Amino acid sequence: MxxxxxxxxxxxxxxxxxxxxxxxxxxxxxxxxxxxxxxxxxxxxxxxxxxxxxxxxxxxxxxxxxxxxxxxxxxxxxxxxxxxxxxxxxxxxxxxxxxxxxxxxxxxxxxxxxxxxxxxxxxxxxxxxxxVAGGVPVIQTLRQLLQVNRVRKVEGILNGTSNFILSSMRKDGHTFEKTLRAAQENGYAEADPSNDIEGYDAYYKGVVLSQLIFGEKPEEQSTIRKGITDITADYVESADELGLRFRHIVTLFKGQKGVQCKVEPVLISTEHPFYQVDGVQNAVSIETDLVGNVQLQGPGAGMYPTASAILEDIIQISRPVNSEPAYVVYQEEAANSSKWVLFNKNKKLEVPYDIKVLARLSDRAAVVETEEVERILLENPLLAYFELKGNYQHRVEKVNV
Ligand SMILES: NC(=O)c1ccc[n+]([C@@H]2O[C@H](COP(=O)([O-])OP(=O)(O)OC[C@H]3O[C@@H](n4cnc5c(N)ncnc54)[C@H](OP(=O)(O)O)[C@@H]3O)[C@@H](O)[C@H]2O)c1
The missing domain is CATH 3.40.50.720 (NAD(P)-binding Rossmann-like Domain)
Incomplete structure (x- = not known):
């Protein structure tokens, strides 16, 4: 080899x-x-x-x-x-x-x-x-979209440290300084955090995205780069009372004066896709002319998320020309995604004997584990099934777990 x-x-x-x-x-x-x-x-x-x-x-x-x-x-x-x-x-x-x-x-x-x-x-x-955004595949996604779409605007939470500090201030009610110290003690902020909290790190990522999307750097004169150091506990509390949350956001779009890049703390409401993005997570929202809005979210930094992005790049570079992507389903992954909730629409649910029942929810519903849900449905037309994503909690005694 x-x-x-x-x-x-x-x-x-x-x-x-x-x-x-x-x-x-x-x-x-x-x-x-x-x-x-x-x-x-x-x-x-x-x-x-x-x-x-x-x-x-x-x-x-x-x-x-x-x-x-x-x-x-x-x-x-x-x-x-x-x-x-x-x-x-x-x-x-x-x-x-x-x-x-x-x-x-x-x-x-x-x-x-x-x-x-x-x-x-x-x-x-x-x-x-x-x-940009560590393990979140923003660059590959944009490359793919840009083959046909025009990107109108990109918004992103691109600095996990700032997002962590803003979300912790809201949850704990502490000052910026106290939250920053805690973030440093827990390894979420560097000893010298200025690159993150002053918005430089997010700005560099904005520049990288601008070059990829628009083929040029943002206009320096209209660039705004503000950090989060002026956000007080009072601001956070007042915003919270209004149902709003602070996020440190990079906004990138092409205006009449060239590419505009803004890096600043903004307040967002519940309908915004970034409302729920707490902690060190990154998120990107890409607005395009054809596909509409595409959103990505995930770990923006860290040893393995970043390594994952690097290995993906190595694969892109080195994959044999014209080779098909190697879609390989690992055995254990297949097993993890085989939980279903089965319902009998009219009467008591009788689960076929060869199907593992994880929990009885009522006499007409159960959580089961099987690779063959379609077969069950074919054989039992009165059944309905829904894939179960994630963990479940229920008040009924578990069976066979
Ligand atoms: N950490 C993350 O989660 C993350 C995520 C995305 C991107 N990045 C980027 O990835 C890069 C590395 O980040 P990191 O967190 O791994 O940094 P790090 O832990 O501080 O490691 C930096 C490494 O670079 C070496 N180095 C520094 N200056 C050098 C020089 N002049 N010649 C040779 N080696 C030198 C250091 O060597 P010594 O060990 O000998 O001092 C050290 O091993 C940075 O550009 C960062 O912005 C980091």
Whole structure:
């Protein structure tokens, strides 16, 4: 079996997440790509910190030249912080004909256009799904939509830390400062949180989206970038009394003066799709001319969500041309999605003997587990069935659980 050789720049939260996920999903990657995925090198800043992570066959170095000189390197994953040295390293990689995948939004907001042009010139690819909303597949979704649709407006909760602080202030009634301290103690905010709470991080993501959707950066003069530091406990409480919630939102649309990007705290009401999006979750609402409104929600950061976005990019880059997506249903997943509520419309429900009953709800209804619900229905036309999503609670004694 052939190999896909990967180097990871940076071995912090994201770099480690990529390394661990490649190991844990090796079989799946082989199945999709038809080759094994090997991490052959890791670049860090301080070698001493990482001595215990040293592995046979994996070059651990502080010298990027050594990585560039690896004979057969297919993809470089950028998981370091700040514009430099990431920008210089990725430029060199693309010039050498190596694909790159980056999670570094600050670098990509500043240099994305230039790197994409360089990649095109050298017939390689830049993946950047992880730069916006971590594990939420915003970039792939937009790429798909943009083939036909025109995107009119995008709104997003793109910074989990700010959203966590605003939702915690509402729930706990604490001040901004106290909530921020608690967020830092619990690992939801960095020791230096300014990038998040001042709106820079969300703005970088807005820039990345703007370039993808409109092919240009937002107009600097009309850009608004406000953080959440002025939101007081009083404001939050008053808003709550009105049934409104604060959200820190990026809004992006193309006006007469070019692309407008606003990053600011706004108040939203119950009908808005972001009303229920609490904690570190991210959410994106995409307004288009044909399909209408498309919404995505999920974990915007973290080791494995971000690694997932990076692996998806690696797969996009490396999947054999014209290959079909490998839809493989895992046995355990199939089993998880086989719970149903069965009703007998007219009389007492008699569940066929070979179907597992998880709970009797009444004499006409039961929760069952089966892969063959359609067969049951064919054999019992008086039955109705509904798939059960998630957990159920009921007041009747459980049977067979
Ligand atoms: N954390 C997330 O959930 C998340 C989500 C989406 C995107 N991102 C982006 O992903 C990137 C990495 O984030 P992270 O949270 O993994 O950061 P992190 O935990 O602070 O790790 C950063 C890593 O980069 C290495 N590094 C820093 N400067 C370097 C240099 N000059 N040369 C070589 N290595 C250098 C560090 O090396 P040492 O360990 O030796 O110091 C460290 O291993 C950032 O751009 C971030 O914005 C993060």
């Amino acid at each position: 052939s190999h896909l050789n990967i180097a990871i720049l940076g071995f912090g939260t994201v770099g480690k997440g990529v390394h661990y996920s490649i190991k844990s999903h090796q079989a799946r990657l082989e199945q999709v790509l038809g080759k094994s995925v090997n991490v052959v090198a890791i670049l860090v800043k301080n070698l001493e910190k990482h001595e215990q992570s040293r592995e046979d066959g994996v070059l651990l170095t502080t010298n990027f030249e050594e990585i560039l000189n690896i004979g057969e390197l297919d993809v470089i994953v950028d998981a370091i912080v700040g514009c430099e040295p990431g920008h210089t390293y990725l430029t060199q990689a693309l010039e050498k004909g190596i694909h790159v995948v980056t999670a570094n939004k600050e670098m990509f907001a500043h240099h994305g256009e230039e790197l994409l042009a360089l990649a095109k010139k050298n017939d390689v690819t830049v993946g950047f799904e992880a730069t």
